Every structure is written in structure tokens, then in C-alpha cells.
Amino acid sequence: EDAYRHMEQFSCNLRIYGSDSYLKVFYFNDEEAALIYPQGFDLGNRYEKNTVHRIPDGLNNIQAYKGEDDEYTYANLMFVVTKREYPFTASKPDAEIIMKWLFNIPADERVVEVRNILIR
Numbered sequence: 532e533d534a535y536r537h538m539e540q541f542s543c544n545l546r547i548y549g550s551d552s553y554l555k556v557f558y559f560n561d562e563e564a565a566l567i568y569p570q571g572f573d574l575g576n577r578y579e580k581n582t583v584h585r586i587p588d589g590l591n592n593i594q595a596y597k598g599e600d601d602e603y604t605y606a607n608l609m610f611v612v613t614k615r616e617y618p619f620t621a622s623k624p625d626a627e628i629i630m631k632w633l634f635n636i637p638a639d640e641r642v643v644e645v646r647n648i649l650i651r
Contacts, residue, residue, distance in 0.1 A: 534649040535595035541648075542587060545610065547580050553616045554578050556586065556593075557609040559626045566619050567593050567608075575616050595650045603651040609633075614640045 535541060547554070553576070556568035568586055569576060578584055587593050597604040609629070617636050621628045633643065 532648070533646075534651060536651060537595065537597050539595050541593040541595050542585065544583050544585055546583050547578050547612055549580060550614055551577050551580050552612045552614055554584075554586075555611045555613075555619055557611070557624075557629050559607050559609070559629065560604065564624045564626050564629055566624065577616075578612075595648070597650045603649060606648050606650060608646045608648060610644045610646070611636075612642045 532541075532543075545554075554569070555566060558565050558567045595606070611633060613636055617632070619629075619632055621632070633641070
């Protein structure tokens with residue numbers, strides 16, 4: 532979906548082509564950034580190629596939210612798929628830290644897709 536209500540659960544399906552891979556999903560806007568998927572103990576899961584995967588997988592919950600005083604907000608979701616596991620360990624990430632991590636991964640080992648969603 533391209534639009535969500537405040538506190539609505541985010542979900543999507545994705546298919547990875549080429550080779551079994553690792554997935555990370557980041558959230559960022561003008562004020563904050565975070566690794567939102569996977570969470571906790573799932574950080575090193577390998578995803579099968581040519582298979583539809585549901586994100587989140589039922590063990591994790593991702594909710595869309597906006598500020599209390601905001602009529603609406605936009606959020607960027609960045610999906611990063613890598614051939615090998617590249618840990619993301621920043622304790623207080625921001626967009627610059629996320630991009631530095633991303634560009635340290637060789638270009639032939641990563642695929643990136645960014646989606647902008649509306650939260651109302």
C-alpha cells in the first residue's frame with residue numbers, strides 16, 4: 532500500500548530474484564531513522580530466491596505512525612537486499628549513518644528500493 536492510517540499495521544509482499552539473500556528494511560524521515568525489519572533475534576535470516584515473502588512475518592509488528600499534531604506525514608521505506616549478511620549495528624541511526632552502511636556494501640552485492648508512504 533502507498534497510504535496507511537495512523538497506528539495501522541504495515542505489511543507487504545516481496546520476491547527476491549537471483550540468489551538467496553538477506554533483507555533489511557529501514558524507515559527514515561526528516562527527523563528520525565531506524566532499522567524496522569528484521570527486529571531482535573531475526574537479524575540474520577536468509578530469504579529464499581523466487582519465493583514470495585510476507586513482511587513482517589507474523590513474529591514482528593510494524594506500525595505506521597505520525598505525530599499527534601500532524602494531519603499527515605510521509606515516510607521513506609528503504610528495502611536493502613544483500614547476497615551476504617552485512618550487520619547493521621548503529622544504536623542511534625540517522626539517514627547519513629544508514630547511507631554510509633549501504634555504500635560500504637559492494638554494488639554487485641546489493642539491491643535497493645525506496646518507497647514513500649503517506650500516513651494519515
